[in-house]
Amino acid sequence: MKFDCKEGSCYGVIGVHRVSFALVLFHAILGCLLIGVHDSRQKRAAIQNGWWGPKILAWIVLVVVSFFIPSGFFMVWGNYLALFGAAVFILFGLVLLVDFAHSWTEKCMEKYEMEDSTLWKNILIGGTLLMFSGAITLTGIMYGFFATNGCSLNQFFVTLNMILCLLVTVLCVSPKIQEANPKSGLSQASIVVIYCTYLVLSAVANEPNDKECNPLRRSIGPQTTSIVLGAIFTFLAVAYSTSRAATQDGAFISSKSSNGRPKLGNSYEPLDTASAVPLMPNQVEAGVKRMSTQGSGREHLIAAVEAGALPRSVLYEDDEDDEFDNMNDKDDEKYGSLYNYSFFHFVFAIAAMYISMVLTNWNTIRFEDTLGNDGGDLVRIGQSYTAVWVKVVSGWICHLIYIWSLVAPIAMPDRFIDS
Numbered sequence: 001m002k003f004d005c006k007e008g009s010c011y012g013v014i015g016v017h018r019v020s021f022a023l024v025l026f027h028a029i030l031g032c033l034l035i036g037v038h039d040s041r042q043k044r045a046a047i048q049n050g051w052w053g054p055k056i057l058a059w060i061v062l063v064v065v066s067f068f069i070p071s072g073f074f075m076v077w078g079n080y081l082a083l084f085g086a087a088v089f090i091l092f093g094l095v096l097l098v099d100f101a102h103s104w105t106e107k108c109m110e111k112y113e114m115e116d117s118t119l120w121k122n123i124l125i126g127g128t129l130l131m132f133s134g135a136i137t138l139t140g141i142m143y144g145f146f147a148t149n150g151c152s153l154n155q156f157f158v159t160l161n162m163i164l165c166l167l168v169t170v171l172c173v174s175p176k177i178q179e180a181n182p183k184s185g186l187s188q189a190s191i192v193v194i195y196c197t198y199l200v201l202s203a204v205a206n207e208p209n210d211k212e213c214n215p216l217r218r219s220i221g222p223q224t225t226s227i228v229l230g231a232i233f234t235f236l237a238v239a240y241s242t243s244r245a246a247t248q249d250g251a252f253i254s255s256k257s258s259n260g261r262p263k264l265g266n267s268y269e270p271l272d273t274a275s276a277v278p279l280m281p282n283q284v285e286a287g288v289k290r291m292s293t294q295g296s297g298r299e300h301l302i303a304a305v306e307a308g309a310l311p312r313s314v315l316y317e318d319d320e321d322d323e324f325d326n327m328n329d330k331d332d333e334k335y336g337s338l339y340n341y342s343f344f345h346f347v348f349a350i351a352a353m354y355i356s357m358v359l360t361n362w363n364t365i366r367f368e369d370t371l372g373n374d375g376g377d378l379v380r381i382g383q384s385y386t387a388v389w390v391k392v393v394s395g396w397i398c399h400l401i402y403i404w405s406l407v408a409p410i411a412m413p414d415r416f417i418d419s
Helices: 006-033 045-049 052-066 071-115 118-146 152-172 175-180 186-205 220-247 281-292 297-307 313-321 341-359 385-411
Strands: none
Touching: 006 045, 006 052, 006 071, 006 341, 045 341, 071 118, 071 186, 071 220, 071 341, 071 385, 118 152, 118 186, 152 186, 152 385, 175 385, 186 385, 220 341
């Protein structure tokens, strides 16, 4: 395939997709190999927790092989498959943001109530005021520099975002929402508001070929600073979203038992503890020893722990006579993995797709001939209308996800009866 583009830059874009494809394939293979692995006692768990040399070698081989695949395949890969995976990763990130907003507020409230310290109260109130103030300031900057007369599209972006911010702020403190979800408040809303406002600012600041509505396009200095800061923020956000989504799979798939603890197995029926009576310490010790002498003692112990009848510590106290005694004493996944291994690799696969879309400017190849006397091109991250719309629509979806988290307890009260 012959490309008609300046200085063969198309090959650089295809090269990014080749490396990304190898990384996606690498995580896809590992994810498939680890399906059904629930604890470190299973032999396949070593693939996740070890085998670093073979895994690095396998990834290098996949990268080399990817450069022998015809370029036509990566045109399809970059324009469709990687684009879809990047969109899925963005949705994951938005869900995690809303989850972070709720969990952060609840953590501050718990610390304040348990420690009776004004520090956490001040952190919560101060952070809320700071983020709302930041959102107002950013909105003013956008109206003053990016949404001036003649910039109708930018005016639409900024105004709609401001309306949505006001909506979620009023909605989170409305009486019906407070009655159904007393934990909702301005703190969560402030996190969503500042993030969505930042997305709009990032979008309008990255509009290409528009010096009238984008003052950053008029000079090279601010452009370079914006590009560097945008690149750093992008990769930090990807690193956080990937690690959190990969290990916090409970937000997307069920990985916990009904009592909120990680599942210890999949083949044990819950015990009927409705009529159970508390056991004395000596009774627990005797019961553990008796179970350990039976052929299926370990299974009974795990079932009892999962049902809440016995403390989890009995599993480790019984390790003296366990056939796995030679394993690492610090292994915290011996009786249940802390996260879903396959889901972990799935998240990293779609994160690789997202990174490839960012590095290739969302498949828009642009050149800045006037930036340098040597004819060099300045690499831009997100400098295209595709990236602009991706960021703006992401902000809208983030608002909708947060609104749904507020109204869901009202729409489906049975699902949130214990929340």
